[in-house]
Structures are given as structure tokens and as C-alpha cells.
Amino acid sequence: MKKLMLFLPLFLVFKIATAQVVGKTFPAMTAETVEDKKVNLPKDVAGKYTLIGMAYSKKSEDELNSWFQPVFQKFIQKSKGLMSGFTYDVNVYFVPMFTGVNAAATNTAKRKAAKNIDPQLLPYVLFYKGELKPYKEALDFEKRDIPYFFVLDPNGKIVYATSGKYTDDKMDEVEENIE
Template sequence: MKYILSTLLAMSFTWASAQVGDVFPLMEGESLRYDTVNIPADLNGKYSLIALAFSKKSEEDLGSWFNPMYNQFLVEPDPNAFFSFEYDLNLYIIPMFTGAKRAAYKSTMRKVQETVAPELQPYVLFYKGTLKDYKEALNFDGKDLPYFYVLDPEGKIIYTTSGKYSRTKMQEIVDILEPAAKD
């Protein structure tokens, strides 16, 4: 019994991290400013943090990450703070409109434009298309979770996590993105 549980645990860890080392699959998104962004082609050789949500529940959990990601990676650091870093990276928050939700793409985009601060609008990309290819390539299955991918400058996935915000998860992302911190 212990062997079976150990094997299942090892297999689930392997499945969960199967995409680490792979190049992020091609994805085209539209920003709230109507710019088209192609990932990974438009990442310009920078480290990147990509957040994906494809259900109402996952969007709610993704919301728990907004302020921490904004404060950590986008706000200009306080020059008087002892531990404050500025990052040179791409950050994209991507709601995915797939299946029947595709019909709500434009109306939802307009609503989000009204509520998201103008300085954050370039970081929110809307994806409209199929989910199947991404589920397979990125190896996610829980539709009620947001998924996060840290990419190296070549677009390879170097770290993944999912779910609600936690300090531990954010610290792991910060540690992985240390090379993107400016001196």
C-alpha cells in the first residue's frame, strides 16, 4: 500500500512539473489597449510571469494575486527602502475565453477596461480560442485554479504553480526571477 501511494505521489509530481523545461506554447492575446501580443515571440528576451485563468472560480483566485504581483514587480521601488528591487520582466494576466465563453469576449473586455487602472491595462491579455492544446502542453487539469508560469528569456518554462496567492508561492516566484532584478 505504501509503495502504491509513493508511486502515485511521484507520478503526480512528475505530471505537475512535466512542462518545466519546455517552451511555452504559442499564444496570441489582446491587451486592454487592443495591442496583439504573441507569447513567447514578443517577450523580447526577458524573463516573464504568465498567469492563466479559464473559469470564473479561477479568475477569483487570480484576483488574490493582483496586488502582490503589482507591488512586487510593477511598482517603482522606494529608493529609501533597504530591500527593494526593480524588475525587467514581462507580466501578463490572461483570462482565457474558450468554448461557449468566447461569445462574451468583447463585452467582458469592455467591462474590464472600465475597472482596470490604465497603467495596468497593458498587462492584461485576453485569449480567445481553444483550451485543449494548452491543457495538454501546459499539463493543467483543474479548471477552478489559476496557473502561473515563469519563463526564462528564451521562453522556456522554468517554474510553475497554481491556486490562490500565498507568501510561499510568491517567494518562490521572486527567487526564480532574481536574475530579472535590476542592480
């Protein structure tokens, strides 16, 4: 019972924080692919639902990576056979953020990603280099050691937000909000 009592306030604080961003337009962000192609979010993804995962510390990047395979299988990989009609038409981007003194490491991180990330997943990884404050304020980034995920509607409005390591329950919520 004590564990439930401790968990409940944390759960409520998280629900309140995510509720504060739901309904807002995702703030403009310019990020780059490994090949240095610029992608302007949410402008370049208008017209489709979009899942964006963001991380701004090494520890949060590790948890961001826990989403790669499940998201790839659910939203990116093209189904074959009987399941081929059950694919999603959704944009997906994972965005490691390089800010402050870490911004100098962006090109090194791109080269490392090009070597270590599955080539099928690489087009869905964007690198952001710049200020953190505008995103931290607009998206209620409270903790630096966890990744944040946002589902945007076709107009760039946030319809769902969550954070932390991948779980099946979180994926179910993401999927519900995309359907």
C-alpha cells in the same frame, strides 16, 4: 497525522504535474490587450523573464485576481527612494482565457476590465480567445477552477510552474526563479 497523509499524495501529484512542464517551451499564444493590441507569447517577451498567470473559468479568474496586487507591488510598481535600485526587469501578464461558447464574451470582458481594473494594472492583462485544448495539453491544466502560473526564462522556456490562489510561499518561489 491523517491530514498530513491525505495532503502528501496531493502535494506529490501537483509536484509531478508541474515538473512535467518545467523545461518545455511555452506554447505560442496570441492574446490582446483591452485596446485590441496583439501580444504573441512567448515571442514578444523574448529576452526577459516573464510571469504569466492564466485562468479559463469564472472561479479560476477569481483566484487569478488574488495575485494582482502582490504581483503589481513586487514586479511592476516602480520603487522610490532607497528601494529604487531593487526593481525587477520582468514581463508580467494575467491572461483570462475565453474558449468555446465563452469566446463570444471576450469583448464584454474587455469593456468590463477597462472599467473595473486599476489603470496601472490594465496593460498587464491580456485576453485570449480560441482553443483551450493545445494549452491544456501542453501546460498540464488539470483543474478548470484554479489559475495556473508560469515563469518563463528569456528564451521562453518554463522554469517554474504553480497554480491556485496567491500565497507568500508561491511568490517566494516565483521570485527565486526570476532572480
